[in-house]
Amino acid sequence: MATGTQPRDAVIIGGGHNGLVCAWYLAKAGLQVTVCEARPVVGGAAVTEEFHPGFRNSVASYTVSLLNPQIIADMTLHDHGLRVVERPIANFLPIDGASYLKLGGGLQRTQAEFAKFSRRDAEALPAYYAMLDEIGDILRSLAQQTPPNLGDGLPGLMRGLRQAGRLASLSLRRKSDLLDLFTKSVRSFLDGWFESAPVKAAFGFDAVVGNYATPDSPGSAYVLLHHTFGEVNGKKGAWGHAIGGMGAITQAMATACVARGVQIMTDAPVRQVLVDAGNAAGVELADGRRIAAGIVAANVNPSLLFQHLVAPTDLPAEFRTRIARYRNGSGTFRMNVALAELPDFTCLPGKAMAEHHQSGIVIAPSLDYMDAALHDAKAFGWSKQPIVEMLIPSTLDDSLARPGRHVASLFCQQFAPLLPDGRSWDDAREKAADLIIDTVNDWAPNFKTSVLGRMILSPLYLERKFGLTNGDIMHGHLSLDQLWAARPLLGHASHRAPIKGLYMCGAGTHPGGGVSGNPGRNAAREILRDRSLFTALGLALRGR
Ligand SMILES: Cc1cc2nc3c(=O)[nH]c(=O)nc-3n(C[C@H](O)[C@H](O)[C@H](O)COP(=O)(O)OP(=O)(O)OC[C@H]3O[C@@H](n4cnc5c(N)ncnc54)[C@H](O)[C@@H]3O)c2cc1C
Numbered sequence: 001m002a003t004g005t006q007p008r009d010a011v012i013i014g015g016g017h018n019g020l021v022c023a024w025y026l027a028k029a030g031l032q033v034t035v036c037e038a039r040p041v042v043g044g045a046a047v048t049e050e051f052h053p054g055f056r057n058s059v060a061s062y063t064v065s066l067l068n069p070q071i072i073a074d075m076t077l078h079d080h081g082l083r084v085v086e087r088p089i090a091n092f093l094p095i096d097g098a099s100y101l102k103l104g105g106g107l108q109r110t111q112a113e114f115a116k117f118s119r120r121d122a123e124a125l126p127a128y129y130a131m132l133d134e135i136g137d138i139l140r141s142l143a144q145q146t147p148p149n150l151g152d153g154l155p156g157l158m159r160g161l162r163q164a165g166r167l168a169s170l171s172l173r174r175k176s177d178l179l180d181l182f183t184k185s186v187r188s189f190l191d192g193w194f195e196s197a198p199v200k201a202a203f204g205f206d207a208v209v210g211n212y213a214t215p216d217s218p219g220s221a222y223v224l225l226h227h228t229f230g231e232v233n234g235k236k237g238a239w240g241h242a243i244g245g246m247g248a249i250t251q252a253m254a255t256a257c258v259a260r261g262v263q264i265m266t267d268a269p270v271r272q273v274l275v276d277a278g279n280a281a282g283v284e285l286a287d288g289r290r291i292a293a294g295i296v297a298a299n300v301n302p303s304l305l306f307q308h309l310v311a312p313t314d315l316p317a318e319f320r321t322r323i324a325r326y327r328n329g330s331g332t333f334r335m336n337v338a339l340a341e342l343p344d345f346t347c348l349p350g351k352a353m354a355e356h357h358q359s360g361i362v363i364a365p366s367l368d369y370m371d372a373a374l375h376d377a378k379a380f381g382w383s384k385q386p387i388v389e390m391l392i393p394s395t396l397d398d399s400l401a402r403p404g405r406h407v408a409s410l411f412c413q414q415f416a417p418l419l420p421d422g423r424s425w426d427d428a429r430e431k432a433a434d435l436i437i438d439t440v441n442d443w444a445p446n447f448k449t450s451v452l453g454r455m456i457l458s459p460l461y462l463e464r465k466f467g468l469t470n471g472d473i474m475h476g477h478l479s480l481d482q483l484w485a486a487r488p489l490l491g492h493a494s495h496r497a498p499i500k501g502l503y504m505c506g507a508g509t510h511p512g513g514g515v516s517g518n519p520g521r522n523a524a525r526e527i528l529r530d531r532s533l534f535t536a537l538g539l540a541l542r543g544r
Helices: 017-028 068-075 107-115 118-142 153-168 171-182 185-189 197-208 219-226 247-259 302-309 319-323 366-379 427-442 461-468 518-543
Strands: 010-014 033-038 048-052 055-058 085-086 091-094 099-101 241-242 263-265 270-276 279-285 288-300 333-341 360-363 387-391 406-413 451-457 502-504
Touching: 010 017, 010 279, 017 033, 017 427, 033 288, 048 247, 048 333, 048 451, 048 518, 055 333, 055 406, 068 518, 099 107, 099 197, 099 319, 107 118, 118 153, 118 171, 118 219, 171 219, 185 197, 185 219, 185 366, 197 219, 197 366, 197 387, 219 427, 219 518, 247 263, 270 288, 270 302, 288 302, 288 518, 302 319, 302 502, 333 427, 333 461, 360 427, 366 387, 387 427, 406 427, 427 451, 427 461, 451 461, 502 518
Parallel strands: 010 033, 010 288, 033 263, 091 360, 288 502
Antiparallel strands: 048 055, 085 241, 091 099, 270 279, 279 288, 333 406, 333 451, 360 387, 387 406
16 A cells, blocks of 8 residues: 555544544454544543643543443553542532522432422432432443344344343333333423422433433433433442543543554544445545555544545445434533632522532523523524533642632533524634623622633534534434434444444444443444454365
8 A cells, every 4th residue: 555554453543532442452352453543632522631821621521420430440541540539419500599409419418409499309319319220220231232233134133132131121110211211301201200490400401411402302311311321430320520631531541552552643634444345444644644454443423434534435325325314413512711719609609619619510490491592592503591511620630720720611502503594603602602601600790700711612613623523522413313223323333334344433333422432342342253253254264
């Protein structure tokens, strides 16, 4: 191959956490692996950067729970510096000028908080958690398995039966809960459990994270579930903070990869997947260099892969039609702000650090508020009352800002992936950012004046910076038509593209978005399965 580097067994397009995980498992099996990352740093959306002089933060992805403990153990990430700490409580929701709801810190504490709004909801909580626990256990296990794949013949059928068997072991009551979670809107699901608006808001928020939908959209209950089956240091359902930010996770992964002999190339954007006689043959970088490899695994969004990095002539026409319908656009707007002091909430006054400052602060006091945010966004691009989650990681981690100073992540939902009337996010971003700051200021009146600097990541900028198509933080909607055996497309849920030797290993494959590492690990398993089959076949043929 012209202007090439040494041929490799496998090349990974993208050094996001899933690309690194995939690379590590392949290298562990003895393959020579190269990771090509477009940015100057690996980690994809899980990176820590200095966004204002003296202030560092997890600039995109900002909190950890979904990361598979088996991957942490296999890659010995703790030995490579990873440390994850829990928050004292999970969430704090200002409800109005005088009341708030705290979630977490133990069942009894949360029940006491719920009882402020509804005694019945407080009583319903243990059963609700038990249900999520039981269903979460099953999903955790399914997340680590390749879905049954249409067209895989007997092996696919066997896989389907095994996974169905796990579901069959659930009681009828739980099967019905599971059906609700997969099909209902989050409002209709939560209406079956709780009566008070703040309690429903506290749980319903998870259903709109990375989901450009209303709490009334059928299927939105699944997105709530998607955010509950993680764990932190063995505590199921908890969300925590990686000391040093999310970049500490991916830097530990990169170190583990290098220790296994993985070659990592940064500033190395891939321009095209090379295909020879229907087989993947390597990649061509934007600077013209070529890397030959019989295995190519793409960590990028499937739309980006198949619509920009693979020549249309290398794909079947029916596949091109279907991938063109793959839906992207999570409606996320992200800001990082440098703060001179902590926010002083009207409903819970005080600037001295308290547990609510260390939690996920959710500005979305009801499902109706979340519903309006989506409708406004569809009409105008965003709502005058946007959904904002604020996390202040410097309250748990003194490596991010100087003593007394703070950094905050503002994760904002229902910002149109593409603005109506042909407007560009390049023109609208500052205006939207001002509104977000004003929104937080409405609840904590010292906020605006405490902002020393800000970094704005509109949906368009998320696409430019991280290669996230339409700014989709999940690499594609988490809706029933794009989940499990249909992620990214029916017939391709086993990580295999319609080109031999080309695989998908990013969040656009099962089980979807979030910093879990599961897509990368599952893809590596399928690649190694093909490779051992290939080797066995080769040996058998040679022996004849
Ligand atoms: C704003 C935001 C907030 C989030 N918050 C959370 C959170 O708090 N917790 C959580 O668990 N998840 C969160 N997520 C979701 C999570 O970060 C993603 O789902 C996850 O990072 C996907 O990982 P990945 O490795 O599959 O892909 P990515 O992280 O997207 O990595 C893909 C990599 O491919 C590279 N690339 C793109 N094109 C090319 C090319 N042509 N050649 C070479 N390389 C290329 C990109 O630069 C990138 O490094 C958030 C995401 C965003 C964007």
